Amino acid sequence: MAGNSQRRGAIRKGASKKGASVGSGGQRRRGLEGKGPTPRAEDRPNHKAHKMAKAAAKSGGPSGPRSSGGSGSRGGSSRRGGKASSEIVAGRNSVVEALRADIPVTTMYVAGRIDADDRVREALKTATAKGIAILETPRGELDRITDGAVHQGLALQVPPYEYAHPQDFIDPQVPGIPLVVALDGITDPRNLGAIIRSVAAFGGHGVVVPERRSVGMTASAWKTSAGAAARVPVALASNLTRALEEYRKAGFFILGLDMDGDVELPGLALATEPIVIVVGSEGKGLSRLVSETCDQIVSIPMSAATESLNAGIATGVTLYEVARRRAEAKQG
Known part of the structure; x- marks a missing residue:
């Protein structure tokens, strides 16, 4: 018996003129070898995702955005662990509001065959006027980009924020006595935005976040x-504590805000000196190490009926008092 090669099932009947041959003889072994894992959609030149990523990179936006922003989207920080990443704002109202607020945007994604209403038309008009790249995107791909958020056919890609270095505020470029606000455990982006607005209004030089x-x-x-x-x-x-120590070495006074402070705000004698105002979270307040680093703990006098102020409001009140005392010292 000649072995298994004599079985009928082992005979390959092809269209060759030479007739049927027994087995492959190793001739097609290479054709049976795998070609490796399937490349990602972004790595396939003919795939739409590759073209979108290439267009986003050309306009200055990263190819791996995270979903975040406003209503209808999942929140995500623009940086975690020191690594900056892009951010996605999803939803028609959120997109229009972001464009009105002049938030830096690299790309606007528009779903194919979108039902255009006033918000869509305004978004398209504003994006065109600002020179923002507009990409028509299949809804399935838009679902992936926005991480499943309710995008309503519109999304924006916000580039990573370019942070300054804490030492940039030791010798600020703008005139005036250095005034810096440092945040300790603030997790609400609206508080951060309100604090930045108060810093701009009352002559501050910058904000430090850990x-x-x-x-x-x-x-x-x-x-x-x-x-x-x-x-x-x-x-x-x-490291916020280390940054505060560097400010102290440079001649700054570190003032922490806390409802149980030793000094009340109207009696803030250090207002005319270079200072860093440290604001803690509304729930936990200042952390122990940061509190120990402060030269003074300052409180805002309030009615007994009110337990605490929102971090953004407390910062605005403190900055106003500092600006007022500095103006008086300048006039006197």
């Missing part, structure tokens, strides 16, 4: 700042 356990410059913070984020730099500190 790298961990803190909000970053998201689209929501940009919007709440009402344009002030374009004028007030935000610095990223890998």
Whole structure:
């Protein structure tokens, strides 16, 4: 018996003129080998996702956005662990509001065959006037880009924020006595936006946020700042306590805001000196290490019926008092 090669099932009947041959003889072994894992859609030149990523890169936007922003989208920080990433604002109202607030945008995604209403028309008109790249995108791809958010056929890609360095505020470029606000545990982007707005209004030089356990410059913070984020730099500190110690070595006084402070705001004698005002979270307040680094803990006198102020409001009140005392010292 000649073995299995004599079985009828082992005979390959092809269209060759030479007739049927027994087995493959290893001739097609290479054709049976796998070609490896399937490349990602972004890596396939003929795939639409590759063309979209290429267009986004050309316009200055990263190819891996995260969904965040306003209503109908999932929140995400523009940086975590010191790594900046792009952000997605999804939903017609959120897109229109972001464009009105002059939030920096690299790309606007529009679903194919979208039902155009006033919001869509305004978004398209504004994006065109600002020179923003507009990409028509299949709804399935838009679902992926927005991480499943309710995008209503519109989304914006916001580039990563370019943070300053905390030491940039030691010798600020703009005139005036250095005035810096540092945030300790603030996680609400609306508070950050409101604080940036107050810093701009009362002559502050910048805001410092820690790298961990803190909000970053998201689209929501940009919007709440009402344009002030374009004028007030935000610095990223890998270690807030160490950054405060560096400020102290440079001649700054570190003032922490807390309802149980030793000094009440109207009696703030250090207002005319270079200062860093540290604002803690509304729930936990200042952390222990940061509190120990402060030269003074300052409180805002309030009615007994009110337990605490929102972090953004408390910062605005403090900055107003500092600006008022500096103006009086300048006149006197």
